[in-house]
Amino acid sequence: MTTPTFFVTMKRSFADVPIEAGKVSTTEFLEAAESLVSLFDLLASAAFTVVQMDMNGNIKKIRDRQLANPVISATLQDIVLSEKVDKNKTATQGLLWLTRGLQLTAVALRKNIESTEELNESFTKAYNETLIKFHNMVVRPVFKLAMKACPYRKDFYAKLGNDYEAVKEQLLTWLAALERIVKIIQDFYDSGKYGKGL
Template identity: 65%
Template sequence: MTDSPTFFDQMKRSFTDVPLEGDNRIPTAEFLEASESLVKLFDLLGSAAFQVVESDMNGNITKMKKRLGEDPEHSKTLQGMVLEEVKEGKKKTGTQALLWLSRGLQFTAAAMRETLEHPEKEMDVTFTDGYKRTLIKYHSMFVRPVFKLAMRACPYRKDFFAKLGADQEKVLSQLREWLDALEKIVKIIMDFYESGNYGKGL
């Protein structure tokens, strides 16, 4: 029973396996692989209501992959991609996609951190708290009800954790490590955007 793989074992890449380069530069390809693996977490939440979250994140991943394919030299790291788009002064497709993807990751991290630290709370509560602390301020009055509906559709905590893996001790240990790595990377990205005001108007 304990040898069966967990959700984290089956990830194509975990955020714990995204190597940081000098000056905390984040490699784009590895970051996108880890992000794709994270999006699969919403499948485990098992509600059609989360499709809006998934499609938004997947759409931004696709845009960033396109940018990486078009200019692999400058887009090798996330920071390099943003700085090159700023220099070009054209439509900042990659910069906008990364910003919105990072906001989605920030929401996921906040919701899962709340879930991990408060085992007494059900996930509709922890995900709603995470949403209020992150994404809600960027959403219009039309988008908010859609996300609030998704939060209310969260499964029972025990059912969700059972889907993460049979060995709950291992699941909790891997979740903690993954979450620490995710929060660290999201913080680096958000601090970078703030340092140059790169998200202005996006």
């Protein structure tokens, strides 16, 4: 009997995050990011706790800003631009770091679904391509340990659902949406519209 996949049961998929005129809706984005963090539970390794804590901490920074200023926080870009005016960069930095974590996940899963690599290989390569350059010598070993602590590929995909073809199809849809949102946010930061000094 086929059971619902992880992607069907998650609170919000990145594929369901509204994007209008290149702006990403805050509430739905945060729900999708929280769902992604729960994906790390399936990796079943205490080593990933640090990754989850980091992402959850950054989600909280963005949500706190949204709750404090809901009128000017409809989109992620609105939050960053409002903080530029206020000369407060808490949520701006939180979004930057959260996006880096999302990129790590996207790169790792893209490498894995398009190959026969074990997860630890894909996550280690992704870490070396994305986050490592932003981490100091104290943080790097902690994250490297987490990347190596991934479960076997077959066990991970089995936890996503017992119909591999359905899992793969839904993962690719979710992944494409995640990659699109990461690119939108990164392009926004690269444009310099948020101000300097991050």
